[in-house]
Amino acid sequence: MLEQLTDRFEKFVRNLRGQGKLTEKNVQDTVRQVRRIMLEADVSLPAAKAFVKTIQEKSLGQDVLKSITPGQQMVKIIHDELAAFLGGQAEPIRFGKSPSTILMVGLNGAGKTTTCAKLALHLKRSGRQPLLVAADTKRPAAIEQLVLLGKQLDIPVFTSDDKNPVRIAKDARKHAQKESLDCIIIDSAGRMHVDGELMDELKRLQSIANPPETLLVVDGMTGQDAVRSAKAFSERIDITGLILTKLDGDARGGAALSIRWITDKPIKFVGVGEKPADLDAFHPDRMAGRILGMGDIVSLVEKAQSTVDAEQAAKLAQKVAKQELTLEDFREQLIQLKNMGPIDSLLQMIPGMRGALKGMQVDESEFTGVTAIIDSMTVKERQIPRIIDGSRRRRIARGSGRSVQDVNRLLNQFDQMRKMLKRMGKRGGKMPLGLPGMPGLGGR
Amino acid sequence: MNLLTRFKDGLQRTRTQTFSKIGAIFKSGKLDEDSIEELEDALLEADIGVSIVDDLIEKLKDEFANRKKDKNLSPAEILKSHLITILNNRHHTGTESCQVLTPNTTRFSHKPWVILLVGVNGSGKTTTAGKLAYYYGLQGKKSVIAACDTFRAAAVEQIEVWAQRGGARLVKQKSGADPASVAYDAYKSTQARSEDLLIVDTAGRLQSKRNLMEELGKVARVLRKHDPTAPHEVLLVIDATTGQNGLSQARGFTSVAGGTGLIITKLDGTARGGVVVPIQSELGLPVEFIGLGEGVDDLHPFDAKVFVNAIFEE
Ligand SMILES: Nc1nc2c(ncn2[C@@H]2O[C@H](COP(=O)(O)OP(=O)(O)OP(=O)(O)O)[C@@H](O)[C@H]2O)c(=O)[nH]1
Ligand SMILES: Nc1nc2c(ncn2[C@@H]2O[C@H](COP(=O)(O)OP(=O)(O)OP(=O)(O)O)[C@@H](O)[C@H]2O)c(=O)[nH]1
Ligand SMILES: [Mg+2]
Ligand SMILES: [Mg+2]
Numbered sequence: 001m002l003e004q005l006t007d008r009f010e011k012f013v014r015n016l017r018g019q020g021k022l023t024e025k026n027v028q029d030t031v032r033q034v035r036r037i038m039l040e041a042d043v044s045l046p047a048a049k050a051f052v053k054t055i056q057e058k059s060l061g062q063d064v065l066k067s068i069t070p071g072q073q074m075v076k077i078i079h080d081e082l083a084a085f086l087g088g089q090a091e092p093i094r095f096g097k098s099p100s101t102i103l104m105v106g107l108n109g110a111g112k113t114t115t116c117a118k119l120a121l122h123l124k125r126s127g128r129q130p131l132l133v134a135a136d137t138k139r140p141a142a143i144e145q146l147v148l149l150g151k152q153l154d155i156p157v158f159t160s161d162d163k164n165p166v167r168i169a170k171d172a173r174k175h176a177q178k179e180s181l182d183c184i185i186i187d188s189a190g191r192m193h194v195d196g197e198l199m200d201e202l203k204r205l206q207s208i209a210n211p212p213e214t215l216l217v218v219d220g221m222t223g224q225d226a227v228r229s230a231k232a233f234s235e236r237i238d239i240t241g242l243i244l245t246k247l248d249g250d251a252r253g254g255a256a257l258s259i260r261w262i263t264d265k266p267i268k269f270v271g272v273g274e275k276p277a278d279l280d281a282f283h284p285d286r287m288a289g290r291i292l293g294m295g296d297i298v299s300l301v302e303k304a305q306s307t308v309d310a311e312q313a314a315k316l317a318q319k320v321a322k323q324e325l326t327l328e329d330f331r332e333q334l335i336q337l338k339n340m341g342p343i344d345s346l347l348q349m350i351p352g353m354r355g356a357l358k359g360m361q362v363d364e365s366e367f368t369g370v371t372a373i374i375d376s377m378t379v380k381e382r383q384i385p386r387i388i389d390g391s392r393r394r395r396i397a398r399g400s401g402r403s404v405q406d407v408n409r410l411l412n413q414f415d416q417m418r419k420m421l422k423r424m425g426k427r428g429g430k431m432p433l434g435l436p437g438m439p440g441l442g443g444r
Numbered sequence: 445m446n447l448l449t450r451f452k453d454g455l456q457r458t459r460t461q462t463f464s465k466i467g468a469i470f471k472s473g474k475l476d477e478d479s480i481e482e483l484e485d486a487l488l489e490a491d492i493g494v495s496i497v498d499d500l501i502e503k504l505k506d507e508f509a510n511r512k513k514d515k516n517l518s519p520a521e522i523l524k525s526h527l528i529t530i531l532n533n534r535h536h537t538g539t540e541s542c543q544v545l546t547p548n549t550t551r552f553s554h555k556p557w558v559i560l561l562v563g564v565n566g567s568g569k570t571t572t573a574g575k576l577a578y579y580y581g582l583q584g585k586k587s588v589i590a591a592c593d594t595f596r597a598a599a600v601e602q603i604e605v606w607a608q609r610g611g612a613r614l615v616k617q618k619s620g621a622d623p624a625s626v627a628y629d630a631y632k633s634t635q636a637r638s639e640d641l642l643i644v645d646t647a648g649r650l651q652s653k654r655n656l657m658e659e660l661g662k663v664a665r666v667l668r669k670h671d672p673t674a675p676h677e678v679l680l681v682i683d684a685t686t687g688q689n690g691l692s693q694a695r696g697f698t699s700v701a702g703g704t705g706l707i708i709t710k711l712d713g714t715a716r717g718g719v720v721v722p723i724q725s726e727l728g729l730p731v732e733f734i735g736l737g738e739g740v741d742d743l744h745p746f747d748a749k750v751f752v753n754a755i756f757e758e
Contacts, residue, residue, distance in 0.1 A: 039494050042687030045485060108710060108738070109566030109683065138738075140605035145598035152597075192713040221564065223491040223687020225715035232714075246565060249650035251689040274565065274596070 031056045034078060041291045042254035044227040047261040054081055079288050086256060086284035091266040093123070094212045094240060099131070099176040101169075101184040101211035105202060105237065107229055108190030110217045111245035111271055113142060116187040117149035118271065118279035123183055124155060131181040132157040133172040135165040135205070136189035146187055153276055156181065165189070165201065169209045186211070193232035206237050213240050215268065218259055220244045221251040226258035234263045245271030247290075248278065256287050327382040327414060331374040372400040373410055385411060475508045475519045483519060490718035490755045493688055496725065500526055524752050530721055531748040536728025541698045544705065544728055545677065552585065556634045556642045558667055558674040561707075562660060562697050563681035565648030568709030568735055570599070572681055573645040574606025575735065575743035581611045585640040590630030591616035592623040592663055593647035603645055609740045612643065623647065623659060624666040631670050644675065651696025664701045677704045679732060682720065684710045690719035694727055703727070709735035712742070716755050 031052045038048040058077055093102065102119065104112045113136070120130040132150050134157060136142035143159050150157035156179070158172040169186055176184050186209060191198040206214060216230060216239045233239060242259050247270045260267055267282040374382065376399030381388050388396070388411060397404045480501060487497045504522055511517065517525075534546055551557060559576065561569045570593065577587035589612045593599035600616050607614035615630035627644055634642045646663060649656035667674045680697050682690055697703060706724075708717040711734050720731050731746040 036494055039488060040688060042689070045488050107685065107713065109568060111566060139602075141598040141601035144601045145596075148597040192710070194713055219566065219683070219685065221683075221687060221689040222685045223690075223715075223719065224489045225491075225685040225713065228714040229685070246650065248652075249564070249689070250652045250692055251687070254687065 028056070037292065038254060038257070041252035041293070042221075042223045042226075042258075043291065044224050044254070044258035044262075046227060047258045050261060051082065051085060051257065054085070079285075079292060082257070082288035082291065083285040086260050086287050087266050087282075091241070091268055093119075093268065095183065096212035098182040099173065099184050100182065101173070101186060101209050101213070103186045103188065103206060103209055103211040103214045104217055105188050105214060105233060105239075106190060106217035107192065107219070110190065110219045111243075112136075112190060112217045113145050113149070113187050114274065114276075115215075115217050115243055115245060115269075115271055115279070116146065116185050117153060117155075117276045119269070120150070120155045120185055121153050121276045122269075122279055123185075124153070128183050129181045130155055130183045130185055131172065131176045131179070133169065133184055133186045134159045135168045135172075135186050137163045137165060137168070138189040142187070142189065149276065166204050166208050169205055173209070184209075193229045193236070199232075199236045203237055214238055215241045215243050216259070216263070216265075217243045217245060218255055220247040220253050220255060220270070221249065222255040222258075224258075226255040227262045230259040231262045234265070239263055239265050241266050241268040243267070243269045243271065244282070248272040252293065253287060253290050257291060327374050327377065327385055328379075330414060331371060331382075369400075369402055369406060370410055373397075373402055373407055376400040385414060473516065473518050475505070479519060480505075483523060486756055487523070487718070490716035491687055491690075492718040492755075493691070493722045496722050520756055524756065527721060527752045527755070528748045530725050531731065531746075531751065533724065533728070534730055536724070538728030539698065542703045542727045542729055544730060551676075552640060554671060554673055554676060556588070556631070556639055557676050558631070558642045558644065558671070559677045559679060560644045560646070560664060560667070560675035560701060561679055561681055562646055562701050563648060564650055564683075564693055567648065567681045567683045567686075568707075569593075569648065569681045570603050570606055570645050571738065572707055572709060572733075572735060572743065573603065573643050574610035574612070575740055576643055576733075577607065577610030577612035577641070578740045579733075579743050580641055587612035587641040587643060588630060588634045588639050589614050590627050590642060590644045592626045592644055594619055594621045594623055594626065595647045599647065606740075613639070624662045627663045628666050628670075631667060631674075635670070651693050657696065657700045660697075661700045675702070677732075678702045679705050679707050680729070681707045681709060682717070682723075684708050684713065684715040684717035686715075686717075686719055688719060688722075691722050691726065694723040694729060698727060698729070703729050705730050705732040707731070707733045707735065708746075712736045717751075718755060 034055055035048050035052045038051065039045065043051070055078055058081060104116050104119075106112050116132055120132050123130045132146055132155055134143040134146045136146075147157050147159060158168075158175050160168045160171055162168050162171070165188060172184055172186070176182075186205070188202060188205060189198070191202065193199065214237060216233050218226060218230065222229075230239075230242075242263065242265055244253065244256055244259075244267055247253055256267060259265075267284075267287075270280050270282050270287075272278045272280050373396060376396045377388070381392065381396075393404050393407045393411075397407045400407075483504070484497055484501055487500065488494070492500075500523055503526060504519055507522055508519055511522075534544055536544070538544060545551070561573055561576075563569050573589050577589060580587055587610065589603060589607045589610070591600050591603045591607075591614060593603070594617065600619055604614055604616070615626065615633060617626050617629070623646065630642055630644070644663065644667070646660060647656075649660065651657065664675060664678070678698075678701050680694055680703055682693065686693070694703070694706075706720055706729050708720060708731055711717055717734075723729055724731070731748075731751075733743050734746055734751070736742045736744060
């Protein structure tokens with residue numbers, strides 16, 4: 001997508017140079033292309049139109065033409081503008097006086113209950129003492145769901161036989177005060193923004209709970225409807241922030257722009273998986289890249305940096321430089337990579353990978369397989385893989401419960417990776433922490 | 445309230461002024477730059493997607509220029525009829541993994557008839573399982589629900605309630621059990637008791653997760669082992685608010701579990717669910733049911749005409 005976009009602009013600017021003039025008509029053709037890309041990424045039409053208008057104004061400037069790589073320059077303008085549109089820097093949760101309340105609201109199935117647990121874990125890790133409040137008395141087993149999540153995380157959950165969410169919120173506050181818990185996270189029932197009665201109930205719940213933070217939870221796969229529902233929610237109740245969920249899939253996430261644009265509220269977090277730890281801070285620049293289909297090396301590197309032991313990384317870099325990488329090192333890298341989170345979402349962040357990965361997914365169980373194979377090797381074999389002959393291969397296959405073909409594939413890929421690293425070493429290029437040509441990954 | 449008024453009611457309560465002011469222009473017979481843009485916007489805002497919208501508008505221009513004077517169809521009517529044709533097509537060759545029930549396929553021609561519900565997280569599968577049991581219960585069918593979501597917190601407790609509401613017997617195992625083994629048990633006992641319908645509820649999963657998709661494939665294979673024609677229906681449950689990712693969902697799920705049709709849920713909001721149009725035209729998967737609320741009786745057979753009208757409704 002990025003290449004496509006750049007190509008289009010290169011061509012566009014080349015034409016312009018021929019004509020020597022930037023006309024309204026020319027710019028219009030270009031912004032139509034941008035509009036199309038945004039719609040394909042599920043940005044709502046009114047938001048896309050507004051965005052494109054800004055671009056139109058910006059691109060009428062002279063800078064673009066003077067730049068040596070005008071296509072890239074233009075893509076950069078669009079990217080930066082989009083990031084700016086998505087909001088300044090990441091904003092933290094707002095707290096009032098203790099116990100401070102966070103109310104979670106949104107459409108049915110958006111991910112509220114799961115996100116309550118994620119947020120509770122996040123706050124607990126930052127030294128707070130959260131209380132989860134099960135105020136969804138409507139959906140079957142919604143209370144049990146939150147109770148189970150609380151149990152998993154060892155975070156208290158307030159429940160009640162009362163069917164009235166407003167009263168539950170009141171009682172929960174008393175409970176938090178008694179137990180000296182400093183924040184309250186209320187899980188409300190999912191509702192349609194067109195349901196007047198339920199929206200009134202939510203309004204009452206909000207005025208009783210008086211939360212400094214009311215977060216609208218939005219499914220990251222939402223299309224055009226995002227502006228309508230977000231608008232309705234924010235008109236009826238006070239929304240202070242947004243959370244976009246289910247971004248661990250392949251959705252382009254244009255809804256981020258739509259909801260940000262229509263509510264003018266910050267996106268605070270994004271959900272990237274079903275597990276309680278799968279919550280990330282929101283980064284506008286990364287989201288901009290995702291919407292434009294640009295991949296996201298920055299966040300990959302950051303993620304890797306925070307997970308991979310710095311000392312080990314330095315050692316590894318040395319080895320790579322000296323071309324001494326062994327299967328042993330490789331195995332360690334694999335384990336670290338696995339600790340970083342869902343592998344496909346990591347790979348999605350590498351530029352070019354999104355396209356390359358289309359229709360071919362990464363199987364996390366492959367990792368286990370690869371580790372098992374390496375585990376079945378002797379220390380010597382791991383250090384000097386070329387000694388692994390046919391009979392050794394058969395032994396390793398038996399020991400790891402994999403086929404000889406699996407062993408062969410791993411060794412081949414490892415060999416290729418070494419060669420590639422060698423080339424990179426010669427060019428003096430930096431290796432993004434062991435990711436290129438990772439054996440065991442990808443299609444067969 | 446009948447489906448039509450209910451559907452319209454839901455939509456009418458909502459269309460706020462901020463968005464495309466559709467109406468006057470649709471009714472007019474003119475086709476100029478303004479009316480084309482309005483029509484185009486309405487289609488785009490329904491999540492039909494840029495490529496299909498471009499095609500439709502091209503066709504419209506062609507046909508409008510060549511139309512017979514006496515027929516006098518408005519541009520909106522022409523578009524509607526195209527959309528209805530796409531959505532009602534049950535003879536699309538589809539792909540290998542999409543095998544559509546044709547009008548002359550009789551449901552319940554096998555016993556038990558097996559319906560597998562698949563879809564991404566939170567799309568409405570569990571709720572729909574209960575609604576389907578209820579729907580066929582009204583036709584005198586005895587249903588069984590297999591609780592194959594053994595993963596999500598309290599998924600089993602949730603489906604227990606829905607099975608009861610839908611009047612179905614529930615087959616479950618403990619949380620964390622192998623979903624394929626639940627499906628196996630459920631099929632066996634349904635067959636043994638000679639009940640009519642087995643509805644298999646599965647855990648939500650994103651189509652890009654290979655291991656989870658493989659787990660789903662296994663559920664489908666276990667059922668096939670018992671009866672090579674099962675699952676007789678594989679219904680992809682899609683949230684009406686879904687954007688263009690819906691197409692990726694349809695490709696992903698059908699390639700792993702096969703597919704016979706779609707269910708659009710949550711059409712009681714303001715979303716139009718238009719992504720089913722590109723899905724239907726690419727994969728040939730027709731919409732079988734729509735969900736219009738959280739009640740057990742809020743499931744209705746799909747009617748393309750009502751659906752398409754809603755796209756152009758004010
Ligand atoms: N893959 C993925 N799944 C998610 C994420 N967040 C939530 N889910 C899943 O989405 C589904 C719905 O989540 P819930 O938390 O029950 O949604 P809810 O908004 O509370 O639903 P209602 O209370 O019925 O309105 C569940 O299957 C969750 O596991 C996410 O970030 N990624
Ligand atoms: N308004 C409305 N809500 C619906 C409809 N269908 C389902 N829901 C709601 O959507 C939410 C999610 O429904 P579930 O049935 O739990 O969805 P699911 O696909 O089983 O979710 P997972 O198993 O977590 O993937 C619940 O709050 C349901 O009540 C519908 O047609 N209209
Ligand atoms: Mg919930
Ligand atoms: Mg479910």
